[in-house]
Amino acid sequence: MPKDNKEIAREVARQYRDYINPDLARVMRVTGLGTVEDHASGCFVWDNEGRQFLDMAGGYGVFCLGHSHPKIIAAVKDQLERMSLSSKVFFSQQQAQLAQELARITPGDLQYSFFCNSGTEAVEGALKIARLRTNRPVFVCTEKAFHGKSTGGLAVSGRPNYREPFEPLMPEVRRVPFGDIEAMRAVVDEDVAAVIIEPVQGEGGINVAPDGYLPALREICTAKGALLIADEVQTGFGRTGAMFAVDHWNVVPDIMTVAKALSGGIIPIGAVIGTRDVWQAFKGRPLIHTSTFGGSPLACAAGLASIRVIEEENLVEKARISGEYFLAELKKLVSAYPDICAEARGLGLMLGIEFTEEKYAGLIIAELSRQNIIAVYTLNQPKVIRFEPELAIERQHLDRTIVCLKEALQNAREFFANR
Ligand SMILES: Cc1ncc(COP(=O)(O)O)c(C=O)c1O
Known part of the structure; x- marks a missing residue:
């Protein structure tokens, strides 16, 4: 019988545990997206269950041209x-x-x-x-x-x-x-x-x-x-x-x-x-x-x-213009949530938000992934999440990220207020 997609995801996680690295498998289950990547195009990645993610991480800088150009x-x-x-x-x-x-x-x-x-x-x-x-x-x-x-x-x-x-x-x-x-x-x-x-x-x-x-x-x-x-x-x-x-x-x-x-x-x-x-x-x-x-x-x-x-495709100029716009929007959010966000900063489309405490970064990444948006930490500073989307990213996707980020910040504020 052909395996269903959830079974495939479980099998891959098991293979990670048994044949790649047990601790990595555990970390990926907790902090990753939990499913298996399937295909990608432009600023989107699809998992094996057909869920479409907006890739705002861009492979840590690899996907300036988007996926599968x-x-x-x-x-x-x-x-x-x-x-x-x-x-x-x-x-x-x-x-x-x-x-x-x-x-x-x-x-x-x-x-x-x-x-x-x-x-x-x-x-x-x-x-x-x-x-x-x-x-x-x-x-x-x-x-x-x-x-x-x-x-x-x-x-x-x-x-x-x-x-x-x-x-x-x-x-x-x-x-x-x-x-x-x-x-x-x-x-x-x-x-x-x-x-x-x-x-x-x-x-x-x-x-x-x-x-x-x-x-x-x-x-x-x-x-x-x-x-x-x-x-x-x-x-x-x-x-x-x-x-x-x-x-x-x-x-x-x-x-x-x-x-x-x-x-x-x-x-x-x-x-x-x-x-x-x-x-x-x-x-x-x-x-x-x-x-x-x-x-x-x-x-x-x-x-x-x-x-x-x-x-x-004039990607350098596109990155400059989109980056200025997105950073300005991120800064507005930082001002609206000063209890959670310390600063938004960066250059072009290499942008990050520093949170006041590390605990917020993990929660915000999880909240964004729940809304089908991929964002990641910076490796040497886990208080910061960064955005490095494809350089030709359209304004509508940046705007969607801001809307989802606002909801994530609101949820984080309520979550920690009730603890
Ligand atoms: C500035 C810088 N140098 C070197 C590296 C290492 O590159 P790689 O992971 O391809 O070995 C990275 C990776 O993130 C990087 O950001």
Whole structure:
């Protein structure tokens, strides 16, 4: 007998428990949506029971182009029929073209790309290249930062409970509060290989760099001969209402890391992009850092199509306009519920609400999911929920989110008042 949808959901949860990770299965049952994802299109995801969810989380920054964009699917299908993974013994036209496109759209003199498959691999590559280029031992990073969970990425990330079980990690890491330029000035010296920074901290709670901070940091790095690494894994490709978040402040880093939206939401890909000077690191040792799958023809075809769509569909400008509108609406709600909400903040369509207490965040996410809207926490700051929908999201969906959020806030107020 064919299984019904509820049975399938129970079976998948059981398989998670028995074959993936028992504790993860439990957490997913409590905090997740409880059913099984089935298909997705634009700003919607459907579960296996046919319920349609408005995706206001956007895969933590992956789905700038929405789900299943037809132009990316067409480009990937075409490439799939020809060749998906590289032989690694020929030149790859797709990889060469994507590198040239990244040089065109990234700021200043960023020029060379190394391709990998994820954000943390891009960060890992950036740290290694910075060390090679400078011959210096120290990295500077910021509190609450998130740069991934490989050992290098973890070493420069903020949240102690992800990091400490694996220590000792990279030994010489200096950590300073995000946004405090004097703290930076105090630790960046001639031993520092690089400062790594997210222009808008994503997992740290949607923290936008204060005006003047990144330009001043650029100056400090230049003065001390340290490289500036901008981690644009989450902020890149229009998410913040500029092609890259550093563009808001006209800052050109020495190295940039990208991933998430470069995939067009279809095939994973990441990249480290550096200047001609930084790429001296590879001189005489071109194979010192490599990846078997990185920069496959299939992933690069997705990346090329993705950049084309972002430009053709004017997604950066759409994100800027929708972001301003949505943030203004979120701020009205924050003013109406000051007992629950501390602040609404963000840039473009990378927005968050900080609650006065952690307990509200969980309840609001659950209330929104009950109303078929997906929203998520930020990993390193669980008092904050964030909204990162597709960049072309229509006004009606933003308005619906505000209406549902208002109801959720009202319910949360009543729920905790009666305890
Ligand atoms: C700024 C930043 N860097 C790095 C990463 C790690 O990316 P991945 O999960 O693809 O390894 C993330 C993931 O959220 C991120 O937001």
